[in-house]
Structure formats: C-alpha cells, structure tokens
Amino acid sequence: MIKSYKNTIEEFNQTINSLKHNNTDLTQKNLELETTVKDLTAEKNQLQRDFDSLNKKGPVCFFMSTELSWSDSRQYCRDRGADLVIINTEEKQRFISSLVSEKVWIGLSDRENEGVMKWVDNSTLKQGFWLKDEPNDYNGNEDCIELNYNREKPGWSPLNDWNDLSCFEKKKGICEK
Secondary structure (H helix, E strand, O other), X not given: OHHHHHHHHHHHHHHHHHHHHHHHHHHHHHHHHHHHHXXXXXXXXHHHHHHHHHHHOOOOEEEOOOOEOHHHHHHHHHHOOOEEOOOOOHHHHHHHHHHOXXXXXXXXXXXXXXXXXXXXXXXXXXXXXXXXXXXXXXXXXXXXXXXXXXXXXXXXXXXXXXXXXXXOOOEEEEEEO
C-alpha cells in the first residue's frame, strides 16, 4: 500500500510538473501570438499610411481620345467622374506638359467674365503659364485655354505653353479625377 501511495504521489507530481510545463508552453505561445498580432497591426497601420499617402499624391489624369469643343470635352470628363485638369502649381504644369504631345484643353476659361480666368472648380487663376503675348482674346472670341504643345517653337518651355482659343475649336482634353 505504501508503494502504491508512493506511486500515486509520483504520478501526481509528474502530472503537476507536466501541467506546469504545459502552462509555460502556453504562456510562451501566448506571448508569441501577442507579438505576431502587434507586428501585423504595425504592418497594417504602415500599409494604411502608405495607401493614404498614395491617395494624397494627387489626382489621376487621363487623356481623351476624341477631339471635342471645350464644353463637350468638359462633359466627356464629367461623364466619367472627372473634370478638365486644373494646373495650379509649377510642378503640376511641368508634369502635365511632359505627358502631352499635342495641343489639349485644360480646365481654365474666362467664359463667364472676360479677363477673369477661372478653373472648372470655380477658383480663380493665381499663376499662369502663358505663351508670349497670351492671353490675347484674338477677335474677341478666345475664352478657353489649351496647353499648346510645341517644343519646336523658339522660346517654348513647359512654363510658357498656354494659349487662349475659341471654345468651339475641337481638340482632345486632359481629364482628372
């Protein structure tokens, strides 16, 4: 009986040691899982910051494949959830100018009030990138603005390539979302 009692005590101690070992293993596994969750949360947060940063980089631009009047070009863009491009910084002007290889409409005009240039979002022009002697409202009939791609023209630069033109001329446009 004493032997049986001794065996029972040993088995009990083994069971306790085994439980302690299992508890230590579970604690370690729990710590590992908590670390993994923290790492994944940090990675998710970084991905969200990267995604937000990409969205803040600016609008997405696309070129029309059809030549239309300024108003029809604007409607074309709007039908696609966009509008004609607004170019309100030198950096954006250089970028847009580097993309074009022909004359295209941009989202600027003085249709409402001659001499008061407004963007399609109704903001007023603060900085222009005009060709020499432009805008000139030739024949009193030039109220819409094109980006006048002409790298061969003497004096051309990406910072002086806007021209006012009749809004009824047909050309492609640049849309931005």
